[in-house]
Amino acid sequence: MKPFDPRLLRYARAARGVFGFGALLGLVRTLAILAWSWFLANALATLVLPVLGGEGGGAGRVAEGAYGPDQVPFLVGGALAALVVRAVAGWGMDVVAARGAVRVKSELRAAALDALDTRSPLRDGSRSDSELTTALGRGLDALDGYFSGYVPQLLLAVIATPVLVVAVLIADPVSGITVLIVFPIIPVFMILIGLATQAVQDRQWAQLQRLSATFLDAVSGLATLRIFRREDRQTARIEGETDEYRSRTMKVLRVTFLSGFVLDLAGTFSIALVAVTVGTRLVAGEFPLSLGLFVLLLLPEVFIPIRQVGAAFHASTEGLAASGEVFDIIENGEGSPAGGAPVSTGGRAENGLAADPAAPDSATAGGLSVADVRIDRGGREVVGPVSLTVAPGEVVALAGPSGAGKSSIIAALLGFLAPAAGSLSAPAGIAWAGQRPGLLQGTIAENVALGSGSPDPARVRRALEAAGLPGFDPDLVLGAAGSGVSGGQAQRIAVARALYRAWTHEGSALVLDEPTSALDADSEAVICAAMRAEATAGRPVLVVSHRDAVLEAADRVVRIGANG
Structure with a gap:
């Protein structure tokens, strides 16, 4: 002091x-x-x-x-x-x-x-x-x-x-x-x-x-x-x-x-x-x-x-x-890089981390690209090198054990983490749903259309239906920190929010981090169908998951493993 x-x-x-x-x-x-x-x-x-x-x-x-x-x-x-x-x-x-x-x-x-708005979702949670x-x-x-x-x-x-x-x-x-x-x-x-x-x-x-x-x-x-x-x-x-x-x-x-x-x-x-x-x-x-x-x-x-x-x-x-x-x-919270900012190129895949075998030499236009990306924390390499691409109209799943760095790769794509080496590219907009639903006090419609000046009621209902909540009242008021719904319902509201944003901003990519971890098999199938629908509409879809049903629904699976 x-x-x-x-x-x-x-x-x-x-x-x-x-x-x-x-x-x-x-x-x-x-x-x-x-x-x-x-x-x-x-x-x-x-x-x-x-x-x-x-x-x-x-x-x-x-x-x-x-x-x-x-x-x-x-x-x-x-x-x-x-x-x-x-x-x-x-x-x-x-x-x-x-x-x-x-x-x-x-x-x-x-x-x-x-x-706080620009900090990484991978914050240590000390506060x-x-x-x-x-x-x-x-x-x-x-x-x-x-x-x-x-x-x-x-x-x-x-x-x-x-x-x-x-x-x-x-x-x-x-x-x-x-x-x-x-x-x-x-x-x-x-x-x-x-x-x-x-x-x-x-x-x-x-x-x-x-x-x-x-x-x-x-x-x-x-x-x-x-x-x-x-x-x-x-x-x-x-x-x-x-x-x-x-x-x-x-x-x-x-x-x-x-x-x-x-x-x-x-x-x-x-x-x-x-x-x-x-x-x-x-x-x-x-x-x-x-x-x-x-x-x-x-x-x-x-x-x-x-x-x-x-x-x-x-x-x-x-x-x-x-x-x-x-x-x-x-x-x-300072020093967060802009999403998709290029950095110095890295080397070949090593340390048990697999490069995407189907990755082309350059990023597909309008898609997502991660090329030889390494991420350091405290001077120690924790992720990388990792390479993957997601073309428009494709669903790619990123899989691996806990601690392998899946969420770190997503955070780097979103601009929350600066890679130590490698390059990233992404569309101008990314519609994202993280592991934490991040719901706020207010109506469900306000949570789904978070960040929109004037929410579109029809689009909100459509997003809720696509996320497996067709009977939910958009005017239902949630309590502090989104209390009033179950964990699975909160997760689907977060997915609906990502869908709403993807539909609002044309040309954006859809990125989901463990979107079905709290869902039963039927609800998981609905989310998988929503991902496939977005890919069919020409959107690149990247999903992080360890659930077999999600991996089977993807066009390709890129697996990464924990360091040594």
Whole structure:
């Protein structure tokens, strides 16, 4: 967990404006603080000196550099003007931060959703849907505290603190050197407290994700839980997770409050040490009163930004933890190649992977072609070389044991994976149904026509009938994650979606990944007939399957085997 992650500027352009305009306003605010301290110190000295020692002021150098009584209105007016500029600059920083937070969250969400749209269906599944929802929802919303509270203080700590320390050094080298000696105490405390805060915050964030996942599981399986009368057990489980999250939240708050107390205490001792030296020299008449007041007015301003940035950081750690996950989502989804993009050619078939014996030297126009494709993961070859072609009007089955790389080949054709070697070619459009149906909450018609601006009711019914669901009501509403239908029905709805898209986009290929794994023999025969109908219509059809009926229905079968 970093106080500032450079990836924020890379993936959210609005953040650049926040830091740029915020830094400019912070500089204006710092200059206003200097002016306010100078005007106020001289005004107070001018008013106090006659009281201390008559018109001539106090003893020694106390009255040195003092203004006359006739300059008091000018000094007071300057102090008030500087105070107004300081307030306006501070308000401007808050406005820039608040508005920037809204734009930054929008840009990060859009970038993360784009990454999720382009990621491979072969993702490792390290993040569940509930974790993604929590990170993109509650997590990014927590960035409001980061931008409204932490960023302005961070900018002031970077800009105001050095300028004010230099001003103290110029005004009084003794006080400036004292500040430089005691100032590092606060950052040291911040680092130590930050390490403790990171640990408790990471545990709280992990607990929040577990709570979200538990709640989503309970909602998704509520009907089943009611049937078996197990809802009370899930209620107790959610109560336990909620209580654990409450406990961890209180631990985070405890560390935050203690860190604020420690930083305030360190800052107070540092200011008191400098104030004692200034006061001692004033009493001895070795220091001008106006200069002493100027230094004493600046001292709190020197320590305030670094104290407040520590407290604000601890209050915004949830947003930082969530943003780190969002950056990971964005980066893991980047770099997906365009479908059908050619890559360097590979060699002959080896490692027990068979090339398509019927594959011609070049891709058939309008068909699918995979030529000597290799796929690597983590620097290790997991698939290849594999060659196959699917001509228009042909059904080709891709078979092999689990882990042989069948789905990886499909992902490469779809553009989700970049092959390490070989070449791929495909029509402009591919209608695809994966191993996971990927149904969404909404009507069956909306799921079948997913991505279409205005679904065609007749085409939806035709697709459902071709997929073996002739009696299904297209207006039936599915629940969260497509709940409300059986696994086999969900699989056929996914096939109907692929058929709908194939019919909508002329010249597209049909690619099905294990379309009958959850179907009985009769339903499987319907899907095989649908594939044959699409091939008869002139479409290239590629199906991944290990089912004998599907393999027998294909014109050719290309078999691949697992590496060594």
